[in-house]
Amino acid sequence: MEAVIDVAGVDKMYRRKVHALRGVDLQVGAGEIFxxxxxxxxxxxxxxxxxxxxxKPTKCTGSLxxxxxxxxxxxxxxxxxxxxxxxxxxxxxxxxxxxxxxxSGVDRQTRNKRADxxxxxxxxxxxxxxxxxxxxxxxxxxxxxxxxxxxxxxLVILDEPTDGVDPIGRKDIxxxxxxxxxxxxTVFLNSHLLSELEMVCDRVAIMVHGLMRQQGTIQELTEDGxxxxxxxxAPLSPSAISAFQSSCPSIESAVNPNGxxxxxxxxxxxxxxxxxxxxxxxxxxxxSLGARRPSLEDLFIxxxxxxxxxxxxxxxxxxxxxxxxxxx
Amino acid sequence: xxxxxxKAIFIDAYRELNAKKLFWLTMVINLLAVFIFASIGINExxxxxxxxxxxxxFNTSMMSAETFYKLQFLLWGVPYWLxxxxxxxxxxxxxxxxxxxxxxxxxxxxxSKPIGRGRLFLTKxxxxxxxxxxxILVFTIGCFLVLLLRAGSTEFGLFLTIPIVLxxxxxxxxxxxxxxxxxxxxITALLLTILFWLMLFILNVGDSIMINQRERALMKAESMxxxxxxxxxxxxxxxxxxxxxxxPVPGMDGEPLPAGAEDSLExxxxxxxxxxxxxxxxxxxxxxxxxxxARVYGAKLLLPKTQETIGLLSRxxxxxxxxxxxxxxxxxxxxNSQNGPNSxxxxxxxxxxxxxxxxxxxxxxxxxxxxxxxxxxxxFIRRDF
Numbered sequence: 115m116e117a118v119i120d121v122a123g124v125d126k127m128y129r130r131k132v133h134a135l136r137g138v139d140l141q142v143g144a145g146e147i148f149x150x151x152x153x154x155x156x157x158x159x160x161x162x163x164x165x166x167x168x169x170k171p172t173k174c175t176g177s178l179x180x181x182x183x184x185x186x187x188x189x190x191x192x193x194x195x196x197x198x199x200x201x202x203x204x205x206x207x208x209x210x211x212x213x214x215x216x217x218s219g220v221d222r223q224t225r226n227k228r229a230d231x232x233x234x235x236x237x238x239x240x241x242x243x244x245x246x247x248x249x250x251x252x253x254x255x256x257x258x259x260x261x262x263x264x265x266x267x268x269l270v271i272l273d274e275p276t277d278g279v280d281p282i283g284r285k286d287i288x289x290x291x292x293x294x295x296x297x298x299x300t301v302f303l304n305s306h307l308l309s310e311l312e313m314v315c316d317r318v319a320i321m322v323h324g325l326m327r328q329q330g331t332i333q334e335l336t337e338d339g340x341x342x343x344x345x346x347x348a349p350l351s352p353s354a355i356s357a358f359q360s361s362c363p364s365i366e367s368a369v370n371p372n373g374x375x376x377x378x379x380x381x382x383x384x385x386x387x388x389x390x391x392x393x394x395x396x397x398x399x400x401x402s403l404g405a406r407r408p409s410l411e412d413l414f415i416x417x418x419x420x421x422x423x424x425x426x427x428x429x430x431x432x433x434x435x436x437x438x439x440x441x442x
Numbered sequence: 443x444x445x446x447x448x449k450a451i452f453i454d455a456y457r458e459l460n461a462k463k464l465f466w467l468t469m470v471i472n473l474l475a476v477f478i479f480a481s482i483g484i485n486e487x488x489x490x491x492x493x494x495x496x497x498x499x500f501n502t503s504m505m506s507a508e509t510f511y512k513l514q515f516l517l518w519g520v521p522y523w524l525x526x527x528x529x530x531x532x533x534x535x536x537x538x539x540x541x542x543x544x545x546x547x548x549x550x551x552x553x554s555k556p557i558g559r560g561r562l563f564l565t566k567x568x569x570x571x572x573x574x575x576x577x578i579l580v581f582t583i584g585c586f587l588v589l590l591l592r593a594g595s596t597e598f599g600l601f602l603t604i605p606i607v608l609x610x611x612x613x614x615x616x617x618x619x620x621x622x623x624x625x626x627x628x629i630t631a632l633l634l635t636i637l638f639w640l641m642l643f644i645l646n647v648g649d650s651i652m653i654n655q656r657e658r659a660l661m662k663a664e665s666m667x668x669x670x671x672x673x674x675x676x677x678x679x680x681x682x683x684x685x686x687x688x689x690p691v692p693g694m695d696g697e698p699l700p701a702g703a704e705d706s707l708e709x710x711x712x713x714x715x716x717x718x719x720x721x722x723x724x725x726x727x728x729x730x731x732x733x734x735x736a737r738v739y740g741a742k743l744l745l746p747k748t749q750e751t752i753g754l755l756s757r758x759x760x761x762x763x764x765x766x767x768x769x770x771x772x773x774x775x776x777x778n779s780q781n782g783p784n785s786x787x788x789x790x791x792x793x794x795x796x797x798x799x800x801x802x803x804x805x806x807x808x809x810x811x812x813x814x815x816x817x818x819x820x821x822f823i824r825r826d827f
Contacts, residue, residue, distance in 0.1 A: 128826070166554040169826040186556045194554040200547025202454065204461030216450035217555040219443040261551070 116144040121176030136324040147301040149315035157324040193262035197273040203247035207257040218265035232260035251278035273304040320417040327417040339408035349373030354396040361392035455569030464535040476584030484510040507593035536570035537632035540622035563822040613746035616811040646749040652735035657790045659727035666721035677711035746807040
């Protein structure tokens with residue numbers, strides 16, 4: 115797949131004090147919806163601003179739409195919605211769209227036509243001639259998204275697009291994103307609203323403290339943490355624990371503190387069968403048995419808790435007792 | 443694309459100014475000033491205002507109606523209205539252009555467009571000048587029409603006002619933009635620019651005082667040798683008479699000199715002694731005031747010449763001969779005064795200002811503006827937002 119964004123070793127140090135980006139590598143393919151996750155202060159917006167020449171990187175190699183990072187001409191095909199945008203309040207939404215269209219080099223006739231079309235798409239046609247000063251946060255966000263699409267961009271970068279938008283508005287935005295994907299555009303989403311990303315993204319990356327922790331499709335990322343959970347009706351006896359561990363020594367497993375649940379780190383159901391047999395032969399009554407797949411939120415929290423120098427202060431370990439074949 | 447972007451920035455600037463109401467408020471005041479300009483006049487009887495005529499010496503026999511209007515334009519239209527009134531309103535309206543541009547949420551969408559930072563910044567700077575340009579244009583066209591309709595004159599030289607006042611404003615606006623990009627604060631940019639303007643005003647007043655004092659001292663120093671010579675002649679005559687009368691002359695034939703006298707001439711003439719002392723003082727005065735005038739001139743050299751820039755207009759708009767009648771009248775009123783417009787001191791001071799060439803005035807001022815604007819642009823280009 116052709117890479118729309120392809121950067122390596124992006125580094126940004128502010129005034130030799132704050133290390134905002136620490137050698138970030140990122141590839142975003144054409145036509146995909148890519149989500150960048152991360153807690154506040156992770157460096158997500160800084161990375162986007164580096165791509166858009168708003169911030170100068172300390173170090174960066176790579177390209178945006180086939181042109182070197184920093185090349186302004188590439189931006190003619192990029193649409194951008196900043197996180198805390200502040201479009202002129204003295205302009206109407208139609209004027210905002212036409213203004214930014216002109217700034218992107220869209221000719222007069224096209225931008226007039228496109229402004230009306232986009233206002234229709236973001237359900238703001240009735241407010242086209244009202245000044246932004248009278249808009250709610252959600253309405254301004256809709257206009258912002260329309261603004262990002264004025265130049266018919268190949269790449270759309272949206273920084274927290276659902277910020278301040280009500281549930282109906284969020285659904286509308288999701289629909290717009292799907293529409294953009296169907297039109298073959300690449301969408302880069304910056305958000306910490308995991309459920310939103312999970313619903314629309316083809317690939318995600320998790321960024322923490324200026325480092326890219328994980329990157330891949332949601333399927334790929336969650337596969338590692340997928341497995342099975344067996345729940346017994348009473349705490350497991352030591353002999354039962356010993357029995358199931360010796361029955362499947364190749365699978366990593368963990369018993370939760372109350373001794374009722376066992377988690378198996380494998381997506382292969384066949385490998386868990388000997389453990390079930392061992393438990394049942396030791397008189398354990400299995401109350402429930404199910405597949406477990408971590409959510410994006412689980413991955414996110416896990417990534418955030420994995421501090422570069424150790425565990426995040428105050429963070430709780432998910433599994434107090436873990437083993438790979440043998441319970442400790 | 444460059445033209446399209448530039449046009450978009452200018453349209454946006456107009457809408458912003460329009461939203462602030464100050465653009466139209468200033469325009470209305472501008473038209474009011476033109477109305478006042480049109481309502482006054484001069485005829486064969488005297489000065490007129492609206493429907494009334496005030497009989498007096500101040501009439502068309504002293505100066506033509508055309509000269510009268512040009513004089514009014516130069517006396518209050520440009521220095522008070524355009525240089526002060528419009529400039530203050532323009533600074534209030536435009537001081538926020540750069541701080542608003544670099545504010546969070548506004549700058550990101552602008553920088554993410556295919557436009558170079560330098561061009562974006564300089565275009566924004568030009569939008570500030572556009573405000574003043576539009577106001578001056580309206581005022582000048584109004585005054586031109588007044589001159590045409592009331593005095594039958596087509597004085598196209600009036601339109602020199604536009605580049606000259608625009609240059610004057612641009613010097614101050616470059617300071618405003620520099621402070622704006624450094625501090626990102628509209629109010630700080632406005633206050634520091636006004637403070638800078640006040641400093642220039644004080645410097646100009648200081649310059650005027652120093653030149654006046656230096657020329658006064660020079661005039662005195664130039665007149666002293668003749669006075670000393672005259673007193674020396676009187677003293678020599680007195681000595682000759684004393685020798686004829688056989689009286690002893692101090693300092694001659696072994697006669698001692700009285701205290702304080704340097705020679706026989708001073709010994710017989712206290713007036714000569716005083717004249718020589720005054721001549722020495724005048725020389726010292728020349729040195730002192732020349733040194734101070736040079737210091738002020740040096741300080742001015744590095745800064746924009748606001749007063750001289752505005753003064754360029756009177757150099758080109760009105761001929762000295764046109765004002766002969768007025769000057770004669772003023773001289774008659776100042777018959778016993780040394781401060782008349784034709785007094786030697788005033789002529790010498792005027793000559794000093796005239797010697798400051800347009801190249802020097804505008805060259806050094808634009809150099810100041812270019813340096814400040816260059817620094818502001820570099821800061822804008824290098825800054826992370």
